Amino acid sequence: MITVTDPVRLESLKASLSQGNYWAKKAPAITAFLANADWSMKMDSGRDLAWFELGMAAMNYQLQAVKEGLHVHPIVGFNAAAAKLALGVPEAVTLEVLVVLAYPGPAAGLNERHLAAETAPRSRRPLEAVYAANAWDDRLLPAPKA
Numbered sequence: 001m002i003t004v005t006d007p008v009r010l011e012s013l014k015a016s017l018s019q020g021n022y023w024a025k026k027a028p029a030i031t032a033f034l035a036n037a038d039w040s041m042k043m044d045s046g047r048d049l050a051w052f053e054l055g056m057a058a059m060n061y062q063l064q065a066v067k068e069g070l071h072v073h074p075i076v077g078f079n080a081a082a083a084k085l086a087l088g089v090p091e092a093v094t095l096e097v098l099v100v101l102a103y104p105g106p107a108a109g110l111n112e113r114h115l116a117a118e119t120a121p122r123s124r125r126p127l128e129a130v131y132a133a134n135a136w137d138d139r140l141l142p143a144p145k146a
């Protein structure tokens with residue numbers, strides 16, 4: 001991972017954000033989570049552990065940040081090639097996710113949708129959609145794409 005706080009580097013990373021992520025432009029820190037499937041353990045049946053490791057690292061990082069009073073938002077809405085260039089990341093490395101970090105501040109500047117989302121009750125997929133007891137259940141299949 002690379003945590004970016006240097007103002008110049010941060011500006012250049014922020015230039016890679018997609019329009020909808022305008023809110024992240026105020027953040028004082030953004031962390032890039034990186035991996036290369038060939039550098040981590042590979043098992044049979046296409047099990048590339050790199051993505052599991054990256055997910056665990058990103059989740060633990062976010063839990064610790066929240067514990068320290070920060071707000072965190074993982075985002076995939078950015079131009080990965082431009083973001084890699086901004087951080088000097090080699091071609092072979094995948095920049096999977098950025099985690100935007102900030103202390104909570106005023107909601108001014110958020111569009112209507114984001115303003116509503118800030119205070120809306122969180123909705124999560126029901127447990128039955130992601131969990132089966134003892135054996136495979138077709139309920140675990142993703143819903144057909146609309």
Ligand SMILES: Cc1cc2nc3c(=O)[nH]c(=O)nc-3n(C[C@H](O)[C@H](O)[C@H](O)COP(=O)(O)O)c2cc1C
Binds near residue numbers: 077078
């Ligand atoms: C993998 C992933 C990618 C995401 N990408 C974006 C994004 O590009 N832009 C965005 O506004 N939110 C994105 N989100 C959602 C926000 O980060 C969301 O605020 C975060 O998941 C916290 O949700 P909660 O406030 O409901 O707990 C993404 C979430 C995940 C898990």
